[in-house]
Amino acid sequence: MKQxxxxxxxxxxxxxxxxxPILHEVQxxxxxxxxxxxxxxxKALNLSRAEVHGVITYYHHFRxxxxxxxxxxxxxxxxxxxxxxxxxFNHAEASLGCSSHGTTADGRVTLEPAYCLGLCACSPAIMIDDVVYARITNAKFDALMGALPLTQAKVSS
Ligand code: FES
Incomplete structure (x- = not known):
């Protein structure tokens, strides 16, 4: 991690x-x-810890x-x-058993809100790791969750 x-x-x-850019690179x-x-x-940027923490917590993107x-x-x-x-989103929370920004008990999925995935004309949309899916219904969501590989996905921002 230090490296x-x-x-x-x-x-x-x-x-x-x-x-x-540093926060993106680390994430x-x-x-x-x-x-x-x-x-x-x-320390490296000559900022206070509060300033760095404030930026991390301001942007939904950072975990x-x-x-x-x-x-x-x-x-x-x-x-x-x-x-x-x-x-x-309510269905996703219920079916996964975790709330927004939470992770399933088995560590398989972290559920997050997004604020436009660029598929507005085909909404509602979701993104799984780096792949977007359009016109998602509850049934499609469940099917996609059921098809998720058990292995680690590429670390994604
Ligand atoms: S509002 Fe743009 S993809 Fe959801």
């Missing part, structure tokens, strides 16, 4: 506006931004805990909301 953080710092530390490498990284990042083996994002932006995304 991934140091790699991100070495790559972006001297770039203007380095904080976001791409580890799947999340470990709380232990906050101090190193703050502070290790995610499950698959990331399932359900779009909750306007077009998807108009096509039943709230009900779909």
């Amino acid at each position: 991934e953080i140091q790699n991100a710092l070495a790559k972006y530390q001297d770039v203007p506006g380095a904080l976001l 791409d490498a580890l799947g999340y931004v470990p709380p232990e990284a906050v101090g190193d990042i703050a 502070s805990e290790s995610p499950g083996r698959h990331i399932v994002q359900v779009c909750r932006a306007e077009a998807c909301q108009a096509m039943g995304a709230q009900a779909l």
Whole structure:
């Protein structure tokens, strides 16, 4: 973990506006931004820990805990909301047995909201790891969850 953080710092530390690229790099490498990284990042960028923490918590994209083996994002932006995304999200929480930003008990899936996946014309949409799916019904959601491989997906941002 330390190595991934140091790699991100070495790559972006001297770039203007380095904080976001560093956070993205760390999350791409580890799947999340470990709380232990906050101090190193703050020190390298001459920021306070509170400033780094504030950016991590401001953006929905960043995670502070290790995610499950698959990331399932359900779009909750306007077009998807108009096509039943709230009900779909409720179904996802119930069927997976975890709430928003939570992980299933077996560590298989982390459920997250997303705010537009670029498939507004085919809503509601979800993304599983790095693949988007359109016109999702509860039945399609369940079928996709049932077909998820048990192995680790590529770590995704
Ligand atoms: S609003 Fe859901 S994909 Fe754009």
